[in-house]
């Protein structure tokens with residue numbers, strides 16, 4: 001059952017009003033996009049060289065963990081597995097109308113589901129060996145009713161609301177691409193068959209890393225096949241390495257490279273499941289999906305979510321799977337720790353950043369919300385609605401409701417291209433009792449994040465993101481730089497996820513088609529830089545609260561001791577005698593024995609003291625325990641947000 005939690009809206013006294021510059025002109029941008037400001041992909045300067053081997057020592061260590069491409073076929077083990085629906089239903093994409101004819105999602109799914117051997121799958125370029133023992137053939141039976149005549153880059157803008165995908169105009173320095181890619185290059189992969197690599201999770205990765213980068217290559221779509229056939233700009237070598245093949249060849253290595261045939265379930269196991277574990281361990285967690293329009297961000301993060309409760313699709317994406325897993329884990333933990341009265345409470349919010357304005361997607365009448373930053377609790381959005389959730393269906397209700405309020409438009413790459421960035425957040429709070437002490441921990445998991453579209457005129461956030469990442473890489477390399485988080489609302493909101501206190505997963509979605517060679521190269525470069533970011537994730541326990549509580553406790557004890565001394569404090573060596581002792585003993589000064597372990601403080605109320613009323617007879621041990629519990633709780637009352645332990649954010653870029 002969903003419950004409006006507006007009363008939870010944060011109110012702070014120590015907060016700082018956001019100082020994200022708001023230029024009114026920024027907010028009144030002609031939706032008919034004019035080329036100019038583009039995604040951060042294009043704000044990132046070219047590396048000094050495009051190298052054949054771009055691995056740093058860092059990436060090499062990743063490769064070493066898993067170097068052998070393996071054959072797909074057997075599913076890797078997973079602790080929790082959700083039932084998969086066999087076969088495919090008509091696509092009912094989340095919150096959007098069905099895709100137009102240019103989309104070949106169904107065809108590609110079928111290809112995945114029913115790989116067939118194609119006699120026509122010869123390697124037309126003649127020189128590219130298939131490096132895996134098994135390939136899936138792509139169905140040659142496709143129709144294309146909305147094939148747009150390619151520009152220099154292969155695309156034309158469909159409605160003007162989206163930045164055209166042409167290369168030269170938007171690419172500041174796109175290298176070879178801006179001058180025209182020699183598509184006839186012998187490097188181009190134009191085989192119908194694609195190598196298939198199985199992703200493997202490194203269970204120890206997150207123990208000593210805070211940022212992981214995964215590339216997901218989607219299958220070719222109809223439009224691409226019509227325009228450029230099976231000419232690909234990517235050549236994958238193993239589950240961590242991929243080469244961009246154009247005029248030059250640039251090889252990249254990442255933590256994972258998910259090939260065209262990687263299933264939604266496999267991606268969840270490798271990328272989503274560990275993030276839930278991170279969250280439940282108390283880490284803030286964030287997941288970005290980055291890539292050009294139509295590259296598969298929505299497919300990755302949401303996928304097919306119709307009928308999830310009764311008939312979940314195998315094509316459902318990361319978000320439903322994550323919450324299925326999360327709630328299953330929560331229920332299991334509550335059961336296991338019933339004695340401790342462990343309970344969880346989850347609250348969700350959903351917002352959109354469009355034209356640098358923040359709108360509450362769960363209450364669209366709340367627009368132009370302000371970001372606030374508090375030294376203790378971090379960044380929050382003022383007056384954002386929160387709903388209590390208990391099941392995956394509750395989550396989906398909110399996602400559906402929010403998605404219906406999003407700004408969506410058609411582009412030539414994607415008939416339902418989202419035009420904004422959105423953040424879905426789920427804060428998970430757990431309470432339990434142990435040794436008569438009530439404990440509280442809040443985890444914010446959550447967030448179907450940002451659909452960061454590269455639409456230029458609405459993408460101040462994206463360009464700033466690119467800049468922030470560049471600066472963060474410098475910082476990671478030891479340079480002193482100011483990080484311009486505040487230059488856009490997106491980066492301001494996500495600053496903890498970028499270079500801050502967060503375990504962050506970046507999924508870079510790319511098209512393998514030569515049509516999108518420029519954008520794909522840019523995305524790979526972006527991802528390559530992003531993996532150099534160094535976050536500093538810590539378990540968000542209220543250690544400061546504990547220390548504060550203890551300080552307070554010591555202070556009170558000292559005060560009390562002083563009062564007791566003034567009031568002729570008697571010390572008894574016997575707890576029993578202290579409790580049941582006669583008035584004489586209470587009023588007498590007993591021997592002081594600092595060594596006595598069960599020393600009892602005993603005081604008699606007197607007219608002199610107001611701090612100590614009645615007779616206090618507790619062992620020091622008990623005093624500490626009880627007061628600790630008390631002040632701990634008090635501290636929670638006063639600073640509930642200090643207990644926030646983890647934040648997961650899904651970010652579509």
Ligand SMILES: Nc1ncnc2c1ncn2[C@@H]1O[C@H](COP(=O)(O)OP(=O)(O)OP(=O)(O)O)[C@@H](O)[C@H]1O
Pocket residue numbers: 099103104105108109217218219221260291292293294295296297298299300411413414416417418453509
């Ligand atoms: N891995 C994949 N397997 C099968 N189909 C895919 C895959 N990735 C994307 N698609 C299909 O490609 C189309 C475009 O994908 P999607 O809507 O996810 O792109 P997007 O990056 O979110 O685009 P935009 O930024 O314009 O919103 C969809 O029909 C989607 O189903």
